[in-house]
Amino acid sequence: MTINKTFKLAAILLSLSTGLGAQTLSQAKEWFEKGEFEKAKPVFERLVRQSPSNASYNFWYGACCYETNEMKKGLPYLEKSVARKVINAFLYVSKAYYDLYRFDDAIENLEQHIYWLDKKRRDTSEAEALMAKYRKGERMLKSTSVITVIDSFTIDKKKFLDAYKLGSQAGIINLIKNNITPNDSIDIIDTQDTEFINEMGDKKLFSQSVDNGYSKLYASVRLINNWSNPQKLKGINDSDSNLKFPYLNSDGTTLYFSSNEEESVGKYDIFITRSDSDENLYFKPDNIGFPFNSQYNDYMYAIDDYNNLGWFASDRFQPKDTVCVYVFVPNESGETYNFETEDPNTIISLAKLDNIALTQRNKDEVIKGKQRLAKIIYSTSKETVKNKDFTFIIDDNKTYHSLKDFSSVEAKELFQKFDRKKQDLTSLEKELEILREKYINSNQSAKNTMIPGMIDKEKRVEELRKEIETLSIKVRNTELRNNK
Numbered sequence: 001m002t003i004n005k006t007f008k009l010a011a012i013l014l015s016l017s018t019g020l021g022a023q024t025l026s027q028a029k030e031w032f033e034k035g036e037f038e039k040a041k042p043v044f045e046r047l048v049r050q051s052p053s054n055a056s057y058n059f060w061y062g063a064c065c066y067e068t069n070e071m072k073k074g075l076p077y078l079e080k081s082v083a084r085k086v087i088n089a090f091l092y093v094s095k096a097y098y099d100l101y102r103f104d105d106a107i108e109n110l111e112q113h114i115y116w117l118d119k120k121r122r123d124t125s126e127a128e129a130l131m132a133k134y135r136k137g138e139r140m141l142k143s144t145s146v147i148t149v150i151d152s153f154t155i156d157k158k159k160f161l162d163a164y165k166l167g168s169q170a171g172i173i174n175l176i177k178n179n180i181t182p183n184d185s186i187d188i189i190d191t192q193d194t195e196f197i198n199e200m201g202d203k204k205l206f207s208q209s210v211d212n213g214y215s216k217l218y219a220s221v222r223l224i225n226n227w228s229n230p231q232k233l234k235g236i237n238d239s240d241s242n243l244k245f246p247y248l249n250s251d252g253t254t255l256y257f258s259s260n261e262e263e264s265v266g267k268y269d270i271f272i273t274r275s276d277s278d279e280n281l282y283f284k285p286d287n288i289g290f291p292f293n294s295q296y297n298d299y300m301y302a303i304d305d306y307n308n309l310g311w312f313a314s315d316r317f318q319p320k321d322t323v324c325v326y327v328f329v330p331n332e333s334g335e336t337y338n339f340e341t342e343d344p345n346t347i348i349s350l351a352k353l354d355n356i357a358l359t360q361r362n363k364d365e366v367i368k369g370k371q372r373l374a375k376i377i378y379s380t381s382k383e384t385v386k387n388k389d390f391t392f393i394i395d396d397n398k399t400y401h402s403l404k405d406f407s408s409v410e411a412k413e414l415f416q417k418f419d420r421k422k423q424d425l426t427s428l429e430k431e432l433e434i435l436r437e438k439y440i441n442s443n444q445s446a447k448n449t450m451i452p453g454m455i456d457k458e459k460r461v462e463e464l465r466k467e468i469e470t471l472s473i474k475v476r477n478t479e480l481r482n483n484k
Contacts (some may be wrong), residue, residue, distance in 0.1 A: 032060060037067040048077065055084035063092050071096050082109065087116045091127070094134070099295055101348040103138035110134060129262075136287075137265050141351055142339040144290040147310075148329040149356040150369040154322060157188040160300070160313050163325035165376045170304040172197045173247070178209050188321060189268060189297050194245050198252070205246040205255070206230075215242040217257060235281035236273055244268070245300040255282060258299035263287050266295040270312060290351035291359075297323075303330055307372045317354065326353065329369045390419070394476055408482035411475050418471040425464040432457045 028043035044061035051057055059081035065074025075096045081089035090113035097106035110131050117124045153163040161175055173196050180191045193215060195206035202222040207215045208230065216237045218230035233255075237243060241261035245268075248255050253275050258268045263285075270292050271285035292298060296316040303310045310330045315323045337347055349355050360366045392400045392415065406412040435457065439450050 028060070032064065035067075037064040040064055041068060055081045055086050055089075058084075059086045059089045059092075062089070066092055066096060071099055082112075085116070087113060087120070090116065094130075098134055098137060101137070101141060101351055103134055103141055106134045107131065107138065133265060136263075140265065140287070140289045140293075141347065143336045144339075144347060144351045145288075145292070146331050146335040146337055147291065147359055148362060148365050148369065149326050149353065149359045150309075150329060150366050151327045151373060152356060153325045153327075154318065155325060157192075157315070157321050157323045160323045160325060161194075163313075164300075164302065164311050165373070166302060166304050166311070167307045167376050167379075169199050169306040170250070170302065171199050171248070173300070173302065176206060178215075180209070187267075187297065189244075189299065189315075190242070192244070194300065196247050198248060199250070203248070205233075205248055207242075207244040207246060207257075214240065215244050217243045217246050233282055235276075235283065236285055242268075247300070247302045249303055250305045253277075256288075256301040256303075257285075258297075258301070259285075265293055266298065268297040268299045269293040270298050270301045291353045294352065304376075307376055309369065309372060309376070314353075316352070326356070327369075327373060328359075329365055392472075392475070394479055406479060408479050411479035411482060414471060414475045414478060418468060418475055421464055421468050421471065425461065425468060428457060428461055428464065432461060 024043055025047065028040040028047075031037070031040035032044075041061065041064035044057055044064055048054065048057040048061045058077040062074035062077030062081060065071065065077070075093070078089050078093045078096065082093050090109045094106045094109035094113060097103070097109065110127060114124050114127045114131070117127060155163045161173060164173060166173070173194055176193045176195050178191060178193045180186060193207040193209070195204055197204050204220045204222075204227060206218055206220075208218055209215050217233045219233060220227040220230050222228075236257075239259075239261045241259050243257055243259045243261075245258040246255060247257070255273050255275065256270060257273075258270050260268050263269070263271070264287070270288050272288050273282045273285040275282050287293060288301070292301065292312055294314060294316045296314060296318075298312060298314045298316070301310070301312040308329060310328045311325060312328075313323050313325045318324055337350055339347060342350075346358065350358055353359070389402050390400075394400060400406065403412055403415070406415065432454065435450060435454055439447055439454065442450065
């Protein structure tokens, strides 16, 4: 009797666990279809441990890993499901190989994916578009540009221009506000527009959002007291994509910008074009290739011809909301690495820029490049100090150098009053110093005459110092209150 009850209980538990497993699998598949990969991943991980040879479990878990930024962890599971001819596994394996710059392997697996789609009479248009991107990556890898990266700076995306130390001859780049607010689905880059003003200060290029939501490139020229109405650049603004981060080379003809158009191998890629002055338009842009571009966001390419240094920003290999700014010696000859003689893994590393030391083959060039960079940074810091109107500490995190820094009108007016009193104090202290010097060299009769005036001025100096101290506190408190 007891044995029968035990068997019945075991059967019930087995039935419940099987039902629960099926229910969990069903829920995980539903999450997967909805793109909720973080939720589905632990379920598929458990299932693939229970059934390591199950091709579907391997695919689902590997795909979830890929979609949650654990591509290398998921790749072995995807490869196992490819061996069992899971159609979508070919797609995910191709994406993983593309991310690893293994373009030949990516193309081979995507071809298999397209073959099976076609055999089952499914739509292949998206896969064909992906194939065009893979083949572009393959071509670009074979023509990776030779550059010497001399330094790199990791910085907050919102402040990435702080890492650019261009010489004055290279023009000025400024961030300008747009109306887009970043969120989980909108990158900080999409909220940033920039303007470039040439060395002469008579031409400005900038990006600006238009009615359809895309950012396009515009130009203005300096009039007597202001800028002309913006004119959209002709020849390059027609695609359904964003064009941002313009930089006009010192030749006045070569334009660099970034775009997420279909010719990009990643998200934002850097492009180059040149103007046709006779037709007042720009030629079709070209992707400048590896190592400047990647599967991530690459942008704000700038060349300082005078100092023979270049700059560009990329969020490859970076945490969210962080960007790396690379400083390099430009390759004026257009030389590329020899794809036939270089080690394939070295070529991939040079294209990815995952080890900038590999680019530093000419040590003399590195040393001289770093010297030029240090000279620019030093001269820029001297110029910054020279251009400060004043130095006024608000708190531990804020120091103001211009009236423009104040966000509170009241605080600004109080500071102006504070500044006038400081000037009055300086003048009064000079008068008192002269009077004291005169007092020392005078006879007793003259000294007796000067004493009341000296006492009065000393009294006023003390009063002014107290007033200045009180005003300085009031300025800080008013500004900080306004910033809360």
